[in-house]
Amino acid sequence: MSTETFEFQVEARQLLQLMIHSVYSNKDVFLRELVSNASDALDKLRLEKLWDDSLDADVSDLHIDIAIDQDARTLTVRDNGIGMSYEEVGRLIGTIANSGTAKFLQELKEAKDAAGKEGLIGQFGVGFYAGFMVADEVTLVTRRAGEAQGTRWTSRGEGTYTLDTVDDAPQGTAVTLHLKPADVENQLHDYCSPWKVREIIKRYSDFITWPIRMLPEAGSGDEAPEPETLNSMKALWARSRDEVTDEEYHELYKHIGHDWRDPLETIRLQAEGTFEYQALLFLPEHAPHDLFTRDSKRGVQLYVKRVFIMDDCEALLPPYLRFVKGVVDAADLSLNVSREILQQDRHIEMMRRRLTKKVLSTVKEMMAKDQDRYATLWREFGTVLKEGLVTDPENREAILAFASFASTHHDTEPTTLKQYVERMKDGQEDIYYLTGESRQTIENSPHMEAFRDRGIEVLLLTDPVDEVWADAVGAYEGKQLRSVAKGRIDLDAKDDDTPDAEREKQTEKYAGLLSWLSEELDEDVKEVRLSSRLTVSPACVVSDAHDLTPALENMYRAMGQEIPRAKRILELNPDHQLVKGLNQAYMEREDRTGLAETAEVLLGLATLAEGGQPKEPARFVKLMADRLERAL
Numbered sequence: 001m002s003t004e005t006f007e008f009q010v011e012a013r014q015l016l017q018l019m020i021h022s023v024y025s026n027k028d029v030f031l032r033e034l035v036s037n038a039s040d041a042l043d044k045l046r047l048e049k050l051w052d053d054s055l056d057a058d059v060s061d062l063h064i065d066i067a068i069d070q071d072a073r074t075l076t077v078r079d080n081g082i083g084m085s086y087e088e089v090g091r092l093i094g095t096i097a098n099s100g101t102a103k104f105l106q107e108l109k110e111a112k113d114a115a116g117k118e119g120l121i122g123q124f125g126v127g128f129y130a131g132f133m134v135a136d137e138v139t140l141v142t143r144r145a146g147e148a149q150g151t152r153w154t155s156r157g158e159g160t161y162t163l164d165t166v167d168d169a170p171q172g173t174a175v176t177l178h179l180k181p182a183d184v185e186n187q188l189h190d191y192c193s194p195w196k197v198r199e200i201i202k203r204y205s206d207f208i209t210w211p212i213r214m215l216p217e218a219g220s221g222d223e224a225p226e227p228e229t230l231n232s233m234k235a236l237w238a239r240s241r242d243e244v245t246d247e248e249y250h251e252l253y254k255h256i257g258h259d260w261r262d263p264l265e266t267i268r269l270q271a272e273g274t275f276e277y278q279a280l281l282f283l284p285e286h287a288p289h290d291l292f293t294r295d296s297k298r299g300v301q302l303y304v305k306r307v308f309i310m311d312d313c314e315a316l317l318p319p320y321l322r323f324v325k326g327v328v329d330a331a332d333l334s335l336n337v338s339r340e341i342l343q344q345d346r347h348i349e350m351m352r353r354r355l356t357k358k359v360l361s362t363v364k365e366m367m368a369k370d371q372d373r374y375a376t377l378w379r380e381f382g383t384v385l386k387e388g389l390v391t392d393p394e395n396r397e398a399i400l401a402f403a404s405f406a407s408t409h410h411d412t413e414p415t416t417l418k419q420y421v422e423r424m425k426d427g428q429e430d431i432y433y434l435t436g437e438s439r440q441t442i443e444n445s446p447h448m449e450a451f452r453d454r455g456i457e458v459l460l461l462t463d464p465v466d467e468v469w470a471d472a473v474g475a476y477e478g479k480q481l482r483s484v485a486k487g488r489i490d491l492d493a494k495d496d497d498t499p500d501a502e503r504e505k506q507t508e509k510y511a512g513l514l515s516w517l518s519e520e521l522d523e524d525v526k527e528v529r530l531s532s533r534l535t536v537s538p539a540c541v542v543s544d545a546h547d548l549t550p551a552l553e554n555m556y557r558a559m560g561q562e563i564p565r566a567k568r569i570l571e572l573n574p575d576h577q578l579v580k581g582l583n584q585a586y587m588e589r590e591d592r593t594g595l596a597e598t599a600e601v602l603l604g605l606a607t608l609a610e611g612g613q614p615k616e617p618a619r620f621v622k623l624m625a626d627r628l629e630r631a632l
Helices: 010-023 029-051 086-093 100-110 127-133 194-204 246-257 346-369 371-385 393-402 417-423 439-443 446-454 466-473 500-509 511-520 550-558 577-588 593-609 617-631
Strands: 004-007 064-069 074-079 135-143 150-155 160-166 172-179 212-214 265-271 277-283 300-304 307-313 325-330 404-407 410-416 430-435 459-461 479-483 525-530 539-542 568-572
Touching: 029 064, 029 074, 029 127, 029 172, 029 194, 029 307, 064 194, 086 135, 086 150, 086 160, 127 135, 127 172, 194 212, 194 307, 246 265, 246 277, 246 325, 265 346, 277 346, 325 346, 346 371, 346 393, 371 393, 410 417, 417 430, 430 446, 430 466, 439 459, 446 539, 459 466, 466 479, 466 550, 500 511, 511 525, 511 577, 511 593, 539 593, 568 593, 577 593, 593 617
Parallel strands: 064 212, 300 325, 430 459, 430 479, 525 568
Antiparallel strands: 004 160, 064 074, 074 172, 135 150, 135 172, 150 160, 265 277, 277 325, 300 307, 404 410, 404 459, 539 568
16 A cells, blocks of 8 residues: 555644643653553553454563664654554544544443453543654554554644555554654753653653563664663552552652651552542651641642652642642543643542541541550641641541640640540530640630639640631530630639629629720720639730630731721729729729829730730830839
8 A cells, every 4th residue: 555645634733733832831741641552552452352362462571662762863652552553543643532442441341341441541642642742753653463564654743644554563553753853952851861761751650550661772782781671560559458568658658758757657548439549648757847838739649540640639638638648540530631630520529528538537546546646647737637627617527536635634645625525524514725825825824814723624725727726616516615815704603602792792893993994995995894714813805705816817917818906805803902902093083194004004914914915015114114113
């Protein structure tokens, strides 16, 4: 048969231009695409041989060869797989995205024996065009298994291609790229360089089932070296647990996690059924330095049929699990034509939900079986895991089941909410907590005094996210979470030692002072009232029940959101000598100018006691200095 010249279909011609200029962001993936097609052809031959034992084809040494000729400036990817007939070449490559694998799978589905179909990648006719990114001419020589005559396809990617027959073509397919000078002369992208080929294969095709061999260059001497196998073929996630050692798992983690330490925990997951995928995830032992950096990379490596797709696939795990490293290998996913972008569909969401639940259940199991490893994990990643209490309501209960917090119950051992509830005093209806910069700051807060005296346990929350999740969660097992620094907390209401009549008498005694202070401090506070939470300090400032705390206000401002500053409530300790003296002076004096300054000092002291700062620090210091001078 003589050589024939054909024109690409209009769609194929447009796709060629897209491939060369737009579709792929990284030229290196052309080799991934060609190797994937070669692997696909080997899978199809193996299955077709099982399906039809009379097929005249050698399947004893299925492999992929890569040959480089630096003098001729060519790179060839060759397989001894199923190959294509003359008609198939014109149909598959002359048209756009006509996947031979899709048709082959359909035939298998129609046949009774569809075993083994899970090895196929497909998309020949799309990825093949990627070769034109780096080549000014592509030659394909192929012979279908069982046929005597081969076919040669040649094109410069400019709208036409030629087809002719070849008598001595070996079984399988060989794609030869005549590389552009720019893609050989560039040291970083020299695709005729053995080290560059090794790098690409290691990155994208290391776990391909079949051996990928690099042939020695022609003219290497009489005793040419043996072909070099470039890929490991060790997809640990695809092997059963008893076939893999812990050392092999750890080695993979160190490679993908860029960590020199062993992982804290290894998680395996295999989903079967209508949608199949495998996952191998790792929980690190130490938090990375960029865990809280906005631009930090997160996500697991994504493979489809052992072909590397992307390094940091954020869609498969929520942001609060960004420390998890690992690999997810799916049977099929909705990728765009470049296989570099994941399309959102129900399979992605299914995988995300299943992987998330698996990680959370593993942490819970770790807490129950190995307290030391759990303590390490929570110390390193507890802060980021608590973000899930805000952002992932679906898994909130799962996170609360293993979340632990410092509390006044013990100096060093944290507690869970379940343990807190079990220890609650008779008649106690709420779970109390207080936020602050450190445990010491919280323990010395005036807000803690009445709780300390009555032996009521308080959670001590020191992470910035604690300001948010406590409000988001709201309650646990029917018990409200209440900040001891917000709203009215009347512990005396449940205390028989302080009758209602005595409290009413106290309120009446201080009514005038409270009214006057409310007017004097109107710019800074919304209310002045007596406190039941103070036993030692003269005063404290609290937020109203539904107001933002100052720390939360500052957090929003740091994120660029302008939040109006809420007025606080000043609470006075009626049993403190300073408050008693202030009340006495108020009743005895007509000129209360000095008392107004004392009220400012009292408010400043209360603000400082909770870790805040007086509105005018210089004025506060001057007022304090004046009073110290008079006292001396």
